[in-house]
Amino acid sequence: QVQLVESGGGLVQPGGSLRLSCAASGFTSEDYAIAWFRLAPGKEREGVSCIRNSDTSTTYADSVKGRFTISRDNAKNTVYLQMNSLKPEDTAIYYCAKGSIYGCYADRIRVHEYGYWGQGTQVTVSS
Numbered sequence: 001q002v003q004l005v006e007s008g009g010g011l012v013q014p015g016g017s018l019r020l021s022c023a024a025s026g027f028t029s030e031d032y033a034i035a036w037f038r039l040a041p042g043k044e045r046e047g048v049s050c051i052r053n054s055d056t057s058t059t060y061a062d063s064v065k066g067r068f069t070i071s072r073d074n075a076k077n078t079v080y081l082q083m084n085s086l087k088p089e090d091t092a093i094y095y096c097a098k099g100s101i102y103g104c105y106a107d108r109i110r111v112h113e114y115g116y117w118g119q120g121t122q123v124t125v126s127s
Contacts (some may be wrong), residue, residue: 001026002024002025002026002027002098002116003024003025003026004022004023004024004096004097004098004116004117004118005022005023005118005119006020006021006022006094006095006096006118006119006120006121007020007021007023007121008020008021008121009094009121009122009123010122010123010124011124011126012086012123012124012125013125013126013127014086014087014088014125014126014127015085015086016086016125017082017083017084017085017086018083018086018123019080019081019082019083020036020080020081020083020094020096020121020123021078021079021080022034022036022078022079022080022081022096022118023076023077023078024077024078024079024096024098025077027098030053030054031053031054031100031101032052032053032098032099032100032101033050033051033052033053033098033099033100033101033102033103033104033113033114034050034051034053034072034079034096034097034098035047035048035049035050035051035096035097035099035103035104035109035114036048036049036050036070036079036081036094036095036096036097037094037095037096037097037109037111037114038090038092038093038094038095038123039092039093039095039120040089040091040092040093043092045111046061046063046092047061047109047110047111048060048061048063048064048068048081048094048109049061049064049068049070049081049109050070050103050104050109051070051071051072051079051104052101052104052105053072053074053101054101056072057104058070058104059104059105059107059108059109061109063089064083064090067083067084067085067086068081068082068083068084069081069082069084070082079096081094081096083123086123086125087125088125088126089125090123090125091123091124091125091126092122092123093120093121093122093123094120094121094122094123095117095118095119095120095121096117096118097114097115097116097117097118098114098115098116099113099114099115099116100113
């Protein structure tokens with residue numbers, strides 16, 4: 001079955017960096033998208049970034065543009081989220097999810113297109 005395992009979270013000071021990893025397994029499709037979502041206390045779930053496997057196109061939320069970079073390593077079946085210039089408001093549990101290519105399309109991250117989710121990794125930005 002599809003499995004998504006996140007890692008790389010932790011505590012970092014404002015202005016610092018972290019790299020999250022999402023190791024994916026259990027599927028053979030070549031047309032899919034992987035996205036990162038985050039959930040902070042008292043806030044709605046937010047789509048942070050996504051990448052399509054077929055053409056490597058990417059999308060970012062306005063709140064992270066210019067600071068976060070999503071990438072993938074097909075040999076390792078892993079998607080990364082490099083997070084730089086972190087702010088306290090980036091504090092959240094970060095989840096990776098797998099879905100159809102329409103979940104990462106026309107500069108939008110469509111949460112309802114994602115049917116497989118990882119367990120999440122905590123990111124805390126604090127001095």
